[in-house]
Amino acid sequence: MKIRRFSAGYFTGKSGARPGSSGNRRQTVERVATMRRWNDRMLKTKMFIAFSIVSLFIVGVTCVTFYCKNTGDVTNQTFALSKIISKQLSEMINLYTQNIQELSLAISIDPSIQNHLFEFYKASNPIHKETIGYKLNPVLFNFSYPKSYVESISIYTLDEHLYQYTKLVKPRPMMPFSSRHLSEFGRVLSNKPFMLIPADEGVGSRDKPGKVVSFIRKINKIPTQTTIGFVAIDINVNAFRIMLANPNANELEHTMHVVIADDTGRIIFENGTAPAGDSTGRFDAAVFQKPITHGELQWRDKRYLYAFERSHYTGWNTVILIPKDVVLLKQKRIQDIVFIVGAVSMMLVAAVSYMLSHQITLPLHKLMRKMSRVELGDFNQRMEYEGNNEIGRLSKMYNHMLDSISRLIHQVYESRLAENHAQLSALHAQINPHFLYNTLNIMKSISRLRGIEEVAEISESLAGLFQYSMKNLAHPVPLRKELEHIHNYFKIQQHRFGDRMELWCDVPEPLLDAAILKLTIQPLVENAVNHGLRKMKNGGRIHIQAFRRDHALVLEVTDNGEGMSEAERTQLQASLDNSTPLDHDHGVTNGIGVLNIHQRIQLSYGKEYGLKVASAPGRGTTVTLLFPNES
Numbered sequence: 001m002k003i004r005r006f007s008a009g010y011f012t013g014k015s016g017a018r019p020g021s022s023g024n025r026r027q028t029v030e031r032v033a034t035m036r037r038w039n040d041r042m043l044k045t046k047m048f049i050a051f052s053i054v055s056l057f058i059v060g061v062t063c064v065t066f067y068c069k070n071t072g073d074v075t076n077q078t079f080a081l082s083k084i085i086s087k088q089l090s091e092m093i094n095l096y097t098q099n100i101q102e103l104s105l106a107i108s109i110d111p112s113i114q115n116h117l118f119e120f121y122k123a124s125n126p127i128h129k130e131t132i133g134y135k136l137n138p139v140l141f142n143f144s145y146p147k148s149y150v151e152s153i154s155i156y157t158l159d160e161h162l163y164q165y166t167k168l169v170k171p172r173p174m175m176p177f178s179s180r181h182l183s184e185f186g187r188v189l190s191n192k193p194f195m196l197i198p199a200d201e202g203v204g205s206r207d208k209p210g211k212v213v214s215f216i217r218k219i220n221k222i223p224t225q226t227t228i229g230f231v232a233i234d235i236n237v238n239a240f241r242i243m244l245a246n247p248n249a250n251e252l253e254h255t256m257h258v259v260i261a262d263d264t265g266r267i268i269f270e271n272g273t274a275p276a277g278d279s280t281g282r283f284d285a286a287v288f289q290k291p292i293t294h295g296e297l298q299w300r301d302k303r304y305l306y307a308f309e310r311s312h313y314t315g316w317n318t319v320i321l322i323p324k325d326v327v328l329l330k331q332k333r334i335q336d337i338v339f340i341v342g343a344v345s346m347m348l349v350a351a352v353s354y355m356l357s358h359q360i361t362l363p364l365h366k367l368m369r370k371m372s373r374v375e376l377g378d379f380n381q382r383m384e385y386e387g388n389n390e391i392g393r394l395s396k397m398y399n400h401m402l403d404s405i406s407r408l409i410h411q412v413y414e415s416r417l418a419e420n421h422a423q424l425s426a427l428h429a430q431i432n433p434h435f436l437y438n439t440l441n442i443m444k445s446i447s448r449l450r451g452i453e454e455v456a457e458i459s460e461s462l463a464g465l466f467q468y469s470m471k472n473l474a475h476p477v478p479l480r481k482e483l484e485h486i487h488n489y490f491k492i493q494q495h496r497f498g499d500r501m502e503l504w505c506d507v508p509e510p511l512l513d514a515a516i517l518k519l520t521i522q523p524l525v526e527n528a529v530n531h532g533l534r535k536m537k538n539g540g541r542i543h544i545q546a547f548r549r550d551h552a553l554v555l556e557v558t559d560n561g562e563g564m565s566e567a568e569r570t571q572l573q574a575s576l577d578n579s580t581p582l583d584h585d586h587g588v589t590n591g592i593g594v595l596n597i598h599q600r601i602q603l604s605y606g607k608e609y610g611l612k613v614a615s616a617p618g619r620g621t622t623v624t625l626l627f628p629n630e631s
Contacts, residue, residue: 051353056346063342070334078327079294082307082320089258090309090318097314100233103143104217107231112139117228120157133163140165149239151212156230212236213268237269257321263288268316288317363391367398379406415603458495461488476515479507479546486522493529501533501540511546514553515630517604520597524557524623532561532621553627564615573613
């Protein structure tokens, strides 16, 4: 056998040790210590901690998921609402603009305006041209009066002359009008029938930029379709504010900010509950270049969630801005609700886990108290627990265990009493064997000195009997010793009965060293002599044989005497099968009975061993002994 040797460095880390092995060992020791401290905790505490951690994890994950989902839903709902509002406002502005376009078309094709402009170009007198302006006023009044959103209507001639009707009580100072404007009008209107000009373009009668938007259209002569002038309708942007007003708006709509801007970021209209600054400011035009029409931006030192809709009709972008702090306020409300729900859930879970752990551990504590009483010797402690759950089954198993322990203790107590009873029986049977043994040796010596050989032989055999009986009955002896004891006994009986009976022993040599209990065969031979063969005048025979069968040592003591009736045999066998260690002897012969032998064998080796009796009247009796084959 090879013994592998290791150098000391392998264990100390000085030779061949891997880097960090001491740190790994320290971590392992710490983990073991932590696990030991955890295992030393009470079951109730561990259950409460485990339930609380698991429930905290579940409630935490649920609350975080709920919060994230609802926060995302609020943001998505905000974007969706902003898109809807921006689209609706853009469509309303389109309709508004279409009405103005129809108004401009009606003005441009009105016969009175056509005639007055025709007269204007024919007139050469400046006074006559001014007179035409007075003629145009009632016509322009008729067009503008029903339209509350129209602030003024202007007619521009090709020679830079301007006729204007305004609803303002105090007209605004006229802004210079030049051929540059006419050239710009002609260039733009060559590709489309109308154009929109914000207030900061500096055209028309306006002194406060951002208050009006001009809607300009060519006036073509009918039927030649030659351009004879331009009509400009100034729209007060405050009309947009009235149009956007919604008395049924919700909380989010009240906080939103509306901006109408063109693709360059120039603000045409701005409305909101909070001051947004001067409308001449510019909006971030990069927002309108993105493929996504919603998102988040920083504007005027404030964060907004935005969504916009571009009108292909006007070229304007209707932007809905909702302050992010308003959305965060809703998220804060959701966060507070989630926190309250989580805290209440944790308290409920903690209470339920405590009650459940208490309900589980209470029977266990009761069981521990009862086991402590059992440890002190009180075996009458029983669990009274109703139910078929694990605790109920444990209680039943505990009660069954105590019943088994009590039964085993009673059996051991009875076996000790039976053993003492057997030893006392043997001692009584010996009748002070030391004194008798010494007396028999003296008788043997005197008989041989005086030549009485038969008395000396009987004394010698009887002394051997008593010497064999003096030793402990509980110690097994070789089968050889028991047979020698039987031969001593039979020598004495031969001096009594002469040749009326004989003894045969059929035991194989290997079985002579088999271990059996002392004084288990000789009493059976004695019973055969005293009960089976006592009335026979000759031919009596006792046969002892031994063999192995099914891993057991079988000994049979057979006589050819008078035998027993079936009723007697059945009664004897029943008394053997149903006997207990405290039963008194039945059929006692020579101080040690058949029942005593049977009980001693079963107490020493178990219930599967002992005596079996077979007998028939006139055919003799066979007693079979079963011992474990321990040789």
